Amino acid sequence: MNPPPESTSASPIRAVDVIRKKRDGAELSRTEIEYLVRGYTTGEIPDYQAAAWLMAAVLRGLTRAETAALTDAMLRSGEVLDLSAFPAKKVDKHSTGGVGDKTSLILAPVAAAGGLLVPMISGRGLGHTGGTLDKLESIPGFNVNLSVLQFCRVLESCGCAMIGQTAEIAPADRKLYALRDVTGTVESPYLICASIMSKKLAEGIDGLVLDVKTGSGAFMKKEEDAAFLAELMVQTGERMGKKMAALITDMDQPLGLRVGNALEVEEVLQVLRGGGPEDLRELCWELAAWMFHLGGLAATITQGRHTAEQLIVSGQALEKFRQMVTLQGGDASVIDNPGRLPKPRHTLDVVSPKSGYVKAIQCESVGTACVILGGGREKKEDSVDPAVGLVLHKKVSDRVTTGEPLCTIHYNSQALADRAKKLVEESYEIANAPPAHPRPLVHRVITTSVEAN
């Protein structure tokens, strides 16, 4: 253990006193939180003091003011994009992660086609959930590693751009997240909120729509936990002057019918062409409507939905997607010819063992099956196979007969396919009747800045 820094006259705050204050349940001042974040980012405050503080924060919780101060300090630990030269309203969407959730790839071009600027910085898949960057990279040549300058040029040309985290954005979050990962301090709504919001607000946006997932495939299985985090993020964003809305949406079964990187891009293209699965379309129009509403382009959610649907029907959203793919170095020919996307060597059906109705799908297991096939990551360092995944034929409430395919597994390794098949078989629950009360797609909307509907 290296000794902690001595307090100096320039910095009369001592880390140990700040830790003790939080340990005892008192509220930290903005100055104290800034001291911690800056000190940890520069390396002045050692890992062990940050770890003790994080655990105290997990167990004592943070007030709304502390959460906002933490978010702000983390945000200002790095570069904040200055998009003020762009006249359009900047609105982004963030999802807490799910299985088959490809909405970002649809929403960015839809919103840009409607006149918003969408500077989307996304993540990779981790655990059982997929990641936007992995999906985009299944398009041959698509480059998610743009510099800030390149990112701004794509934004200027087509109104949307989708990249990964850069070294300049919120370095405090990167360092803190790595520490949280190994010190059991990930699972705190306050720390999760500050982590998400610091990165999103560094995009220099005016408004943010949050898609907070709940159910068996979400990180927050319980709706009240999802709602708590959603409220925290909405309040934090509003304290920082942003237009905010959070939708608590269902992740008790996969979204859409396809899970896996290239497979999901195919489904994105279906939706952008006016087709695609009902639940995915429905959620996209709802989220797009909120983006338009927060960006001042739709007075009501109904009007926003109408705008989104028109942008699909007119083909403008698809054109926007084509532009973005081209500008980011991707092979745009896949758009008209999805057969050029990466394909697996084999497919295999999982069939229903009996007749009846799909009562439930253990959604996390479906996500894990995709990871097992090679379509996701168990560890950060893992590479992904863009071709593999699952195509569902049956979802909750669907009727099935004995031997009818529930799902088709797309794979490159028989051994992995066998493991995935077993997981999928176990994840489908077939009963004599469909669920009496199917779960809604949107559980509730949390917002204070605007009127819903």
Added chain:
Amino acid sequence: MNPPPESTSASPIRAVDVIRKKRDGAELSRTEIEYLVRGYTTGEIPDYQAAAWLMAAVLRGLTRAETAALTDAMLRSGEVLDLSAFPAKKVDKHSTGGVGDKTSLILAPVAAAGGLLVPMISGRGLGHTGGTLDKLESIPGFNVNLSVLQFCRVLESCGCAMIGQTAEIAPADRKLYALRDVTGTVESPYLICASIMSKKLAEGIDGLVLDVKTGSGAFMKKEEDAAFLAELMVQTGERMGKKMAALITDMDQPLGLRVGNALEVEEVLQVLRGGGPEDLRELCWELAAWMFHLGGLAATITQGRHTAEQLIVSGQALEKFRQMVTLQGGDASVIDNPGRLPKPRHTLDVVSPKSGYVKAIQCESVGTACVILGGGREKKEDSVDPAVGLVLHKKVSDRVTTGEPLCTIHYNSQALADRAKKLVEESYEIANAPPAHPRPLVHRVITTSVEAN
């Protein structure tokens, strides 16, 4: 941050899972606690994981089983003295620290003279409290840094020996304490218990009497906090097969009349010669009686007190002290000629500003006054001046008249004396009447292994 160790097949436990388990309030198994302590001591588990675990332990608390497992693991991180070759019962005393508390220097020779073996490993002063080792070192030549072999030889010759912490004893505690000190995780009764008990039980003792201080000069100002820690330590010791008793004793004013290293040795000699202040004598007989009782040499506490007083009257305790001082290299001539102890260059009286009664003495301030004079340590690295300190002339409930000395300051630096004087003046509260309900010396006794009185 260096990466944490990967789990290996030989060690299926992962530190992060143990941290999360404690964070969520679950009880850790003995194996999990051993894994943490061993891993941290060897350096396999990094500081930041230990810090997160410590904070979770502070805020979630530990069960009795966890506290005992932690104590045991820390104890076994180093050497445990094997005193089985000695036929006598081995009984020690430990105090949580106070001002003017010189009982150890009296109890060790009294208990040894009565037939117990007292292998006493003590600490130095820190903060406002004094330390046994600093007091002993005011005797010219007294060596507290004996090897384990030398320690055993002194024990064999005279039945008691007093040394400092060695590198071999409970190294886990030394490493954990240093981390706790800078991560705000000192103040936890569970961690304090494990720290104290692991070191004391490494002495290879059969029984332990705890003197848990409460009041304005104690670390635990509130009696309920002192009682909680005392019960925890008694239960932990008993789980580990030791005879245990804890006395909650008063530290709302200094114990005895002298505070400061050489000054306290003078008072020790007074008591060993049959004199000395009433409260100090009283507490010594009570603690000695419990030591004899736990060691099976006294059926009752009354009988134990009688034994202790007889050992003073007969001069046997003083002779035992003389033997120990000689065997540990000290100048035993100070025993008959206390004038040979270190003396300050100056003295200065603090007088009463009015007539009345001493209603209270802010005990921590008196301890701090001694530290300011140079008699204690603000930081671990500080050296102490053995000659300085305070001689109280008035204690709580005493009558005083205007201008009458309350206390004499023994000092070597005028500037420091001025600061100490101000503190002492502020610490005496003079009122028209003595306190209506003077605090008892022994607040309560906590023990389950034996019958009190």
